[in-house]
Amino acid sequence: MLVKDEYYETVDLAAYREVLKPVLGQEILDIHAHSWNRIPPHSELSQYPEMNRNPYTIEALLTAGRLMFPEQTYHALVFGSPDPNGYDCNDYVADEARKHEHLYPLYIPAMKASEDQVRKAVREGGYYGFKPYWNMVTWKPKQDDVTVIDMLPAPYMRVADDWGLVIMLHIPGSQRLASEQNLKDIQTLSRQYPHAKIVIAHIGRSYTYWSMKGHIEHIADLPNVYFDTSFVQDSMVYKVFFDHVDPAKVMYGTDLPISEVRGKRVWINTGWVDVSHDKLSWTASRDPQHPVQGTFMSYEMIRAMREGAAEAGLSDQDLRPIFFENGMKLLADVRRRMAGEWKK
Amino acid sequence: MSGEPMTESELDYYHRVDMQAYHDEIAPVLPAQVLDMHAHVWPTLVAKHNKYPALGEFKGVPDHYTFADLDASAKRLFPDRVYHAVCFGAAFPEAVEAGENDRIAQGAREWPRRYPLLIAGPHDGEQQLHNALQSGGFYGFKVAVNLETQHYATDRIMYVFSEAQRKLANELGLIVMLHIPRSKRLADSENVSDIQHICREYPNLKLVLAHLGRAYCSWVIKDSIKLLKDLPNLYWDVSYVQNETVFQIVMENVDPTHIVFGTDQPLAEFRGRRVCVNNAWVDVTRDRYSWSAFCREGLEIEATFVAYEIIRAMTEGAERAGLTREQLRAMFFDNGMKLVEDVARRNGLRK
Numbered sequence: 291m292l293v294k295d296e297y298y299e300t301v302d303l304a305a306y307r308e309v310l311k312p313v314l315g316q317e318i319l320d321i322h323a324h325s326w327n328r329i330p331p332h333s334e335l336s337q338y339p340e341m342n343r344n345p346y347t348i349e350a351l352l353t354a355g356r357l358m359f360p361e362q363t364y365h366a367l368v369f370g371s372p373d374p375n376g377y378d379c380n381d382y383v384a385d386e387a388r389k390h391e392h393l394y395p396l397y398i399p400a401m402k403a404s405e406d407q408v409r410k411a412v413r414e415g416g417y418y419g420f421k422p423y424w425n426m427v428t429w430k431p432k433q434d435d436v437t438v439i440d441m442l443p444a445p446y447m448r449v450a451d452d453w454g455l456v457i458m459l460h461i462p463g464s465q466r467l468a469s470e471q472n473l474k475d476i477q478t479l480s481r482q483y484p485h486a487k488i489v490i491a492h493i494g495r496s497y498t499y500w501s502m503k504g505h506i507e508h509i510a511d512l513p514n515v516y517f518d519t520s521f522v523q524d525s526m527v528y529k530v531f532f533d534h535v536d537p538a539k540v541m542y543g544t545d546l547p548i549s550e551v552r553g554k555r556v557w558i559n560t561g562w563v564d565v566s567h568d569k570l571s572w573t574a575s576r577d578p579q580h581p582v583q584g585t586f587m588s589y590e591m592i593r594a595m596r597e598g599a600a601e602a603g604l605s606d607q608d609l610r611p612i613f614f615e616n617g618m619k620l621l622a623d624v625r626r627r628m629a630g631e632w633k634k
Numbered sequence: 635m636s637g638e639p640m641t642e643s644e645l646d647y648y649h650r651v652d653m654q655a656y657h658d659e660i661a662p663v664l665p666a667q668v669l670d671m672h673a674h675v676w677p678t679l680v681a682k683h684n685k686y687p688a689l690g691e692f693k694g695v696p697d698h699y700t701f702a703d704l705d706a707s708a709k710r711l712f713p714d715r716v717y718h719a720v721c722f723g724a725a726f727p728e729a730v731e732a733g734e735n736d737r738i739a740q741g742a743r744e745w746p747r748r749y750p751l752l753i754a755g756p757h758d759g760e761q762q763l764h765n766a767l768q769s770g771g772f773y774g775f776k777v778a779v780n781l782e783t784q785h786y787a788t789d790r791i792m793y794v795f796s797e798a799q800r801k802l803a804n805e806l807g808l809i810v811m812l813h814i815p816r817s818k819r820l821a822d823s824e825n826v827s828d829i830q831h832i833c834r835e836y837p838n839l840k841l842v843l844a845h846l847g848r849a850y851c852s853w854v855i856k857d858s859i860k861l862l863k864d865l866p867n868l869y870w871d872v873s874y875v876q877n878e879t880v881f882q883i884v885m886e887n888v889d890p891t892h893i894v895f896g897t898d899q900p901l902a903e904f905r906g907r908r909v910c911v912n913n914a915w916v917d918v919t920r921d922r923y924s925w926s927a928f929c930r931e932g933l934e935i936e937a938t939f940v941a942y943e944i945i946r947a948m949t950e951g952a953e954r955a956g957l958t959r960e961q962l963r964a965m966f967f968d969n970g971m972k973l974v975e976d977v978a979r980r981n982g983l984r985k
Contacts, residue, residue: 553911554911556907556918558918559937560936565916574918574927575927580925583911583912584912590911590912
């Protein structure tokens with residue numbers, strides 16, 4: 291769990307004052323946050339072992355939110371960890387969201403549920419929508435073979451369309467937004483389910499801009515497609531992104547807990563690398579006597595967003611709704627449509 | 635068959651990773667000849683405050699990097715191009731005292747297409763510098779900078795680039811490769827005013843700002859560029875800068891014919907990239923260097939040469955700034971050779 295220590299006071303808060311304060315209002319909505327209370331037994335094989343092998347409770351999430359955004363009220367669209375073996379923590383997230391007024395849960399769907407089962411789960415859990423993930427498509431073990439349509443079976447999409455729910459969509463495949471199949475599937479879903487709110491997570495996993503350039507325009511103007519900026523830390527991505535996308539369709543997210551890491555995701559040669567202050571199993575770090583003086587990755591996302599947006603001709607004022615109002619409008623619409631449906 | 639995992643040889647890695655980047659992205663922007671405006675050579679490194687040392691199990695810059703080594707590097711980096719280099723020793727006062735300039739002059743006489751600069755310290759007298767320039771066939775100065783923490787943080791450009799150096803460089807129309815001091819670099823107002831003063835008072839010297847004024851991150855240059863963009867005898871050496879946004883800023887503001895390619899060899903042969911984290915640069919490398927960030931054994935970053943990351947970032951910056959491919963290509967040879975040839979013509983130097 292994050293703590294207030296000397297490093298936080300001197301390095302993180304200095305960055306907060308310089309980078310975040312000018313652009314944030316009094317409240318912040320984190321549109322992409324994880325929490326889980328149970329760990330699947332194979333978690334040591336995950337991509338970010340130090341982050342994923344321990345529970346990341348709502349208490350830890352709220353502590354991170356308080357420390358990262360000390361002058362804001364922290365809200366979060368929150369979900370568990372996609373796991374096909376029942377460790378998704380859907381119930382935990384829903385229960386905690388009932389206890390904390392600024393948490394809005396998403397449901398990680400099992401692939402084979404019927405429409406009735408999906409409706410029942412959403413009603414009983416008070417969920418605002420779904421967080422599908424490619425690894426739930428268990429019949430296709432290779433990510434490059436999984437399609438967006440595979441991840442979103444018709445029963446889910448019918449419910450999402452009917453109730454205007456949020457779909458937090460982490461697109462599959464190594465080609466990301468440069469995949470014609472992905473773009474085509476997003477267009478298809480947008481057209482077939484016009485009331486579903488399709489949020490493209492991590493701007494289509496565009497941690498660098500090669501996958502976005504020349505492709506983002508194909509989905510930029512779809513009326514029910516939105517973009518979550520979580521974990522994107524490259525100013526050039528934001529420049530190209532804002533050249534094509536209306537800021538009103540954009541929402542800030544952290545991807546906590548991983549953005550507790552102090553450092554930055556960078557591009558080296560043909561792939562991304564996480565550079566960090568602490569020595570972690572998947573990151574590049576320096577000699578512990580002379581560590582990288584990084585701050586939270588959640589801050590680097592905002593730094594990059596502001597730089598790229600400025601290049602695209604946007605001001606801090608233009609960006610401010612990205613941190614609260616844009617996302618809250620979607621959630622308010624879900625709340626309105628679900629009135630009378632959610633179990634009290 | 636052994637159960638041991640096979641380790642890829644350096645040669646195989648070179649062909650699989652480096653040459654793929656070279657053929658796909660680097661070679662298409664390079665002209666037939668490449669002028670490296672910023673290459674170090676040190677028969678033996680002399681540095682009291684080496685920022686890049688080998689320490690324990692960690693690698694550092696080589697202790698010995700000869701003209702033959704530079705030639706071998708050029709063949710590795712630019713295998714089908716004719717390589718030229720403006721070259722000089724380690725640019726520290728202590729290296730001057732150790733006689734490094736003599737060895738550079740000697741090597742440049744023996745190797746074709748090498749254009750040496752004289753490392754000049756702040757206390758060298760005008761006559762002494764003049765004699766050294768003439769006897770060594772130097773094309774200009776590489777201003778020596780004292781990397782001792784206090785000096786590096788506070789020295790003014792007007793001190794390290796002494797009056798004697800300035801007068802001579804102006805009189806002879808020399809190239810001056812200037813690595814600016816101070817932590818704020820080009821964002822330091824005294825640095826900016828010194829550069830403006832030098833360019834205006836000494837209009838015949840060719841002031842080349844090494845590493846774009848040490849602008850590895852965009853905050854260094856985004857405001858100061860406006861104050862420096864129109865100086866007619868100021869040139870911009872891109873060596874070791876690998877940030878596309880920095881290149882975009884420079885290329886949108888300065889005359890592109892004033893931008894010259896450089897590597898900062900031997901450092902640019904490291905595999906990795908210099909990135910900005912929390913507004914400070916960090917070298918992220920495949921191999922384990924004492925100052926860099928790297929991943930654990932078994933998860934090494936599949937990086938290529940820093941020299942290629944420089945060129946990638948230049949290419950990207952040029953595209954974003956709307957430069958033509960011809961304007962970009964000229965940075966790799968024509969722009970710098972004009973400076974070299976002008977010095978040669980004025981001073982009767984061999985080319």
